Structure formats: C-alpha cells, structure tokens
Amino acid sequence: MEKFLSGDEAFAEGIRLACPDVISAYPITPQTIVVEKLSEMVEDGSLDAEFIHVESEHSALSCAMGASAAGVRAFTATSSQGLLYMAECLYYASGGRFPIVMMNANRSTALPWNIYGDQRDSLSQLDSGWIQAYAENAQESLDLALMSYYIAEHKTVSTPFMVNLDGFILTHTYEQVDVPTPEQAGKFLPPYETENKLDPENPKNMAFSAGPDTNYIFKYKEHAAMFRAIPVIEEAERRFAEIFGRQYSGLIDAYLTEDADYILITLGSIAGLCREIAGQLRENGVKAGVLRIRYMRPFPAEALAKAVSSAKALAVLEKDISFGNEGTVFTNVNSALHGAGMTAPAYNFIGGLGGRNISHQDIIRIFETIQSGTAKRVNFIGIGEEENS
Amino acid sequence: MSVSAKTLDQNEYFYGHKACAGCGGSLAVRNVLKVLGKNAVAVLPAGCMSAVGFNFPQLCFANNAIISTFAGTASMLTGIEAGFRRRGIKDFTAVGFAGDGGTADIGIQALSGAIDRNDNIIYICYDNEAYMNTGIQKSGLTPFGAKTTTTPAGQNIHGNIRPKKNMFEIVAAHDIPYAATATVGYMNDFLNKVEKASKIQGTKYIHVIAPCPTGWGIPVSDTVDAAREIVDCGLWYLAEYENHEFKINRDPKTFTSVEDYLRKQARFRHLSEQDIKIITDSRDKKWEFIRKNWN
Numbered sequence: 001m002e003k004f005l006s007g008d009e010a011f012a013e014g015i016r017l018a019c020p021d022v023i024s025a026y027p028i029t030p031q032t033i034v035v036e037k038l039s040e041m042v043e044d045g046s047l048d049a050e051f052i053h054v055e056s057e058h059s060a061l062s063c064a065m066g067a068s069a070a071g072v073r074a075f076t077a078t079s080s081q082g083l084l085y086m087a088e089c090l091y092y093a094s095g096g097r098f099p100i101v102m103m104n105a106n107r108s109t110a111l112p113w114n115i116y117g118d119q120r121d122s123l124s125q126l127d128s129g130w131i132q133a134y135a136e137n138a139q140e141s142l143d144l145a146l147m148s149y150y151i152a153e154h155k156t157v158s159t160p161f162m163v164n165l166d167g168f169i170l171t172h173t174y175e176q177v178d179v180p181t182p183e184q185a186g187k188f189l190p191p192y193e194t195e196n197k198l199d200p201e202n203p204k205n206m207a208f209s210a211g212p213d214t215n216y217i218f219k220y221k222e223h224a225a226m227f228r229a230i231p232v233i234e235e236a237e238r239r240f241a242e243i244f245g246r247q248y249s250g251l252i253d254a255y256l257t258e259d260a261d262y263i264l265i266t267l268g269s270i271a272g273l274c275r276e277i278a279g280q281l282r283e284n285g286v287k288a289g290v291l292r293i294r295y296m297r298p299f300p301a302e303a304l305a306k307a308v309s310s311a312k313a314l315a316v317l318e319k320d321i322s323f324g325n326e327g328t329v330f331t332n333v334n335s336a337l338h339g340a341g342m343t344a345p346a347y348n349f350i351g352g353l354g355g356r357n358i359s360h361q362d363i364i365r366i367f368e369t370i371q372s373g374t375a376k377r378v379n380f381i382g383i384g385e386e387e388n389s
Numbered sequence: 390m391s392v393s394a395k396t397l398d399q400n401e402y403f404y405g406h407k408a409c410a411g412c413g414g415s416l417a418v419r420n421v422l423k424v425l426g427k428n429a430v431a432v433l434p435a436g437c438m439s440a441v442g443f444n445f446p447q448l449c450f451a452n453n454a455i456i457s458t459f460a461g462t463a464s465m466l467t468g469i470e471a472g473f474r475r476r477g478i479k480d481f482t483a484v485g486f487a488g489d490g491g492t493a494d495i496g497i498q499a500l501s502g503a504i505d506r507n508d509n510i511i512y513i514c515y516d517n518e519a520y521m522n523t524g525i526q527k528s529g530l531t532p533f534g535a536k537t538t539t540t541p542a543g544q545n546i547h548g549n550i551r552p553k554k555n556m557f558e559i560v561a562a563h564d565i566p567y568a569a570t571a572t573v574g575y576m577n578d579f580l581n582k583v584e585k586a587s588k589i590q591g592t593k594y595i596h597v598i599a600p601c602p603t604g605w606g607i608p609v610s611d612t613v614d615a616a617r618e619i620v621d622c623g624l625w626y627l628a629e630y631e632n633h634e635f636k637i638n639r640d641p642k643t644f645t646s647v648e649d650y651l652r653k654q655a656r657f658r659h660l661s662e663q664d665i666k667i668i669t670d671s672r673d674k675k676w677e678f679i680r681k682n683w684n
Binding site for chain 1 (some may be wrong): 464
C-alpha cells in the first residue's frame with residue numbers, strides 16, 4: 001500500500017512488519033518519531049511487542065541485549081549523544097553476538113550543541129562491531145528495517161545491525177512509500193531462532209571473560225562473521241526482490257560509474273542530489289558518476305575499487321571529520337583504492353557538519369575542482385580561506 | 390515453607406569459582422541460588438562475582454547466568470524478564486547480584502528505572518562496602534571513617550569522610566513492592582527474605598551485608614561473625630519495606646560495642662575516639678528515627 005511517510009515513520013512501519021518481541025525506547029531528537037509510532041502501534045494492537053520505557057540509552061541497549069540473550073528479537077533506536085552514551089553497550093552487543101537492530105538518526109555531536117544532521121555519531125563507532133547501513137530515502141529505510149533482521153540474525157552472521165538515517169533530511173522528510181503487507185513480510189523474514197540464548201532446558205553462562213589465550217579467537221570470529229554478512233546481504237536482497245519487487249545493489253550503489261572519468265563517492269541522502277548533477281554534467285560531455293556507499297561495515301573495499309576503476313579523479317563527500325586527520329570515509333576509501341593498486345587522485349570534501357546545507361552549486365564545484373586538479377587533499381565546503389587557515 | 394539449614398536445597402548452583410577464602414559475596418550468591426533453584430536466571434555486572442565465576446572455559450553457574458555491563462544489571466534483567474515472558478516461559482526468576490559500587494554508584498540509574506517500571510525482578514546488592522574487585526577503592530556505600538586505597542587514613546584525613554548512602558530508603562522511596570536489608574551473618578533472615586521476594590510480583594530489592602576479609606582487614610574465618618556484629622552493634626539493621634510501610638525485624642534491647650566492632654577491622658584501626666563518637670552518635674540518631682517511625 002502506498003503511503004505518504006517520513007523516514008522515521010517508514011522505518012517504524014518496517015519494524016512493525018519485522019515483529020520484534022521487545023522494544024526498548026528512550027527519546028532523542030530526531031529519532032523520537034520512530035519510538036512514538038511504535039508505542040502507538042503497540043497501543044492499538046497492530047504490533048504485539050513489549051514496549052519498555054528505559055531511563056537512558058545505555059539501558060536501552062542493555063535491555064535489548066537482555067532480550068536478545070533471552071532468545072527473542074529486539075529493537076531500539078537512538079541518535080547522536082544517545083549513541084555515544086550507549087557506546088559501551090555497542091561493543092558488548094557485538095561481542096555477545098546479539099543480532100539486535102537499531103536505528104540511528106544521524107545527528108551532530110556536542111559541543112556545540114546541535115540537533116541537525118551529520119554523520120559523526122555513527123562513523124565514530126565504525127569499530128564497535130556493528131553492521132552499518134546508510135539509507136538514502138524513506139523507502140530504503142523501511143526496506144532496511146526488514147532486511148536488517150534477516151542479515152543480522154542469519155546463523156552465519158549473528159551480528160548487530162545499525163541502520164542510519166540522515167537526521168531531519170531523511171527522518172523528517174515525507175515521501176511516497178510502498179508499505180508491504182504483513183503476509184509479504186512474513187514470507188521474507190523467518191522467525192528468530194538461535195542457540196545463542198539463555199535456556200531453562202539447557203542452562204548457559206553467557207557474556208563471560210576470556211583471557212589472552214582465547215580472547216583474540218573470539219575477536220577474530222567476530223571479524224570473520226562481519227565478512228560473512230556480504231553474501232547474506234546479497235541473498236537477502238535477492239529474496240527481497242522476489243517478494244517485494246524492489247532490487248537493491250548490495251554494499252554499494254553505483255550510478256554511471258562504468259565509464260566515468262570523475263566519480264563522487266558519498267553516503268546517505270545527499271546521493272540523490274549528486275546523481276542529478278552527475279546526469280547534468282553528462283549532458284555537457286563530462287563523464288561523471290556517483291558511487292553511494294550503502295554499507296560502511298562490512299566495508300565494500302573490493303566492490304568499491306572495482307566500481308571506480310575507470311576514474312581519472314575521485315571525490316569523497318562526507319558529513320564527517322576525524323579531527324587531526326581527514327574524513328573517516330575518505331580514509332576507508334583510500335585504503336580500498338590503495339589495496340586495489342589504484343593511483344587516480346582522490347580528494348576529500350567535508351561538508352554538512354551540524355546540518356549546514358550542501359547545495360547544488362557545492363556539488364558542481366566538487367566535480368569542477370577534481371576535474372581541474374585544483375582541489376586540495378582535504379577540502380572544507382563553505383569554509384573561506386580565513387577560517388581555513 | 391521457611392528456609393533453614395535443614396530445608397535448604399542440597400544442590401549447588403555456584404561452585405568451582407575462584408573467590409577469595411572467606412568471601413561474603415560468594416556466600417550470598419551461593420545460598421540465594423539454593424533458594425531460587427535451577428530456574429533462576431542470574432545477571433551479574435562487572436565486579437567480584439563475575440570476575441571469579443565466568444572465566445572461559447571455567448564457567449561456574451549451574452543455572453542460566455550472564456554478565457551485564459557494570460551500569461546495566463537492572464536493565465539487562467528487564468530485557469531478560471521480558472524476553473522469557475515472550476517465549477512463554479513461566480517458571481523462572483530473573484535475579485541480579487550487584488556489588489555496592491555496581492548498585493549505589495554506577496548502577497543506580499538503571500535500578501531506579503527498573504523499579505519505576507515495576508519490572509518483575511529480584512535485585513540483590515551484596516554490599517562489601519568498597520570496590521573490592523579493583524583493589525578496595527571507596528564506593529558510595531563505604532562507611533564513614535573506613536580506610537580504602539582511595540580514602541587513605543593520614544594525619545589530615547581519617548579515611549572516608551562521608552557516611553554510607555542509604556540505598557534501602559532510596560529504593561523504598563520509589564514505593565517498590567518489596568525491599569529488605571539483610572546480612573550474611575543472619576542467614577535465615579536473609580534467605581527467608583529472598584524466598585518471600587520470589588513470591589511477590591514486581592520489583593524486589595534486597596541489600597545484604599557481605600564482608601570482604603581482604604578489604605575489611607579481618608581473618609578469613611571471621612566473615613560471618615563480622616556480618617553478625619554489624620547488626621548487633623546497631624550499625625546495620627534488619628528491616629523490610631512492604632505495603633508502603635517500613636518494618637524493623639530485629640530491635641536489640643542493648644547494642645554491643647561499636648568500638649569493638651570497628652577495632653577488629655584494619656580499615657577502621659586508625660579511628661580516633663572522636664571519630665568513634667561520631668559513628669556511635671549517628672547510630673543512635675538513626676535508631677531513634679527507626680523506633681519512632683517504623684513498625
């Protein structure tokens with residue numbers, strides 16, 4: 001059924017279709033609409049779940065881990081300061097191999113305080129052992145809500161999954177969204193079954209200590225499981241397309257990159273504007289392309305390097321900065337390019353921090369400067385020379 | 390049926406661990422699990438009991454057990470209780486065992502949240518009055534005057550300068566269905582409170598004094614004696630909060646000597662006569678309040 005929904009609302013619809021048993025919720029802008037909607041669904045009986053009003057984000061994820069350890073499907077959602085507050089639990093959940101799904105509304109991190117969108121919150125947690133996907137639009141948000149459980153809970157993966165939606169730009173913007181039926185969703189997503197649970201018939205001691213001899217082995221297994229998610233993501237998307245008629249493209253979403261000379265790599269909701277501009281540049285004879293990273297973890301190193309292999313120059317546009325270095329997406333991309341033996345110059349464009357607009361003109365300028373070779377290694381969109389010095 | 394040495398479950402649920410000789414905390418955990426039985430699901434945060442009991446591959450709980458984050462004992466209990474209910478499992482008790490720091494300091498927020506929601510869990514604070522696992526640092530439940538590795542006793546400051554937080558009354562202020570104080574020195578009283586708690590719906594909190602010979606500076610054979618004497622001298626009391634009312638379970642006509650209790654423990658050995666007077670006066674004031682206001 002077609003509905004007119006914001007990203008948050010679409011995600012909540014997807015979660016209703018995934019039928020989690022336990023939802024632990026603590027409000028933070030711009031995530032709030034998700035938990036409000038879910039509470040309404042529980043109230044009106046259209047979602048049969050335990051809705052738990054926790055007193056903090058740390059408890060939100062701790063409670064979700066308890067539910068997952070009890071062997072049931074768990075959901076929570078957060079943003080920004082909340083994600084940072086629960087950071088300890090992020091590592092705990094992945095180490096415990098609890099396949100929790102969490103929505104994160106990408107938002108700037110204090111100080112200074114700011115509620116608007118950038119991706120510094122989730123990108124700071126790339127090493128926490130969670131699968132990280134970045135949605136572009138409301139439809140993809142809903143679809144990822146469903147697919148995330150399929151991937152996270154897959155027996156070969158058993159890894160928590162963070163779905164990221166750009167704060168306000170995606171969470172609060174209304175689009176037409178196709179909401180599948182519960183029957184379709186039920187056909188796609190099997191019930192959660194696991195051995196990794198506390199069980200009265202077969203008591204277990206979980207979340208234990210492991211000393212220097214074995215700790216490393218557990219960590220290696222966690223790493224290997226993350227890579228096993230790659231074929232499972234493909235499998236999930238294939239099955240999803242069969243049932244829902246929408247085909248996704250795995251870890252990356254490549255647009256006109258096959259023969260492109262100049263490729264802009266980015267993630268999240270800005271990708272649509274970038275594609276529009278690449279299309280316009282093509283009309284003017286510039287072979288432009290756009291590569292949207294859908295998954296930051298597992299990182300699509302091979303797929304990305306292959307997709308941009310024709311490029312004469314590359315731009316990485318991100319709403320993030322690792323102070324004292326460069327954008328973290330850029331660091332990851334460069335490592336992939338280097339690993340593939342690529343020598344085309346790559347430039348980093350930092351923008352959109354604290355919700356600052358990235359304009360049509362800004363994107364055109366990115367293509368112009370990488371084409372002319374006048375870009376610096378790291379460029380700050382909209383910051384003048386005075387501030388830049 | 391009341392719990393006693395005769396009726397206590399002969400099965401062991403917590404054994405093979407590496408707790409120190411004379412550990413009051415492990416005594417509490419072992420006996421509580423005997424009362425709750427094999428269907429207890431135990432949550433233990435970072436602390437002594439998780440450090441001694443969960444060293445892969447030597448795992449020491451015969452029942453279901455899990456380590457939570459330090460701050461997350463109560464919130465993980467909440468999730469487990471909800472999860473088991475969703476699986477249709479009826480016969481189980483979600484029980485947490487957190488130390489004094491894990492309860493009164495870092496875990497107090499999650500505990501407050503669980504009580505606010507009235508989640509159907511038992512939360513047991515085993516109180517050895519400092520962060521013993523990390524090497525005897527002051528917690529919010531370290532008593533006035535105690536020497537710890539972060540409250541040294543010197544010429545200028547005589548150990549910890551603040552009294553214990555009153556967790557029992559903090560918890561009761563949430564109007565919790567059941568809260569109690571106990572000590573491993575009066576085991577029957579403690580275990581009967583555990584059994585009573587297991588039959589009450591909603592959140593239950595039991596605060597049990599569990600001496601740590603290492604941290605208190607007493608012989609390992611004196612754990613139970615010290616845990617008795619703290620009640621006999623009036624520095625701890627056995628009480629309950631139920632049906633919106635406080636009740637004192639044991640009201641000694643005369644107290645044993647506070648000074649004797651303190652002087653036996655290395656952590657208090659530096660205290661001056663004046664320090665001991667402050668402690669004794671504070672005891673008297675508390676008992677005056679209890680006798681006036683509690684049932």
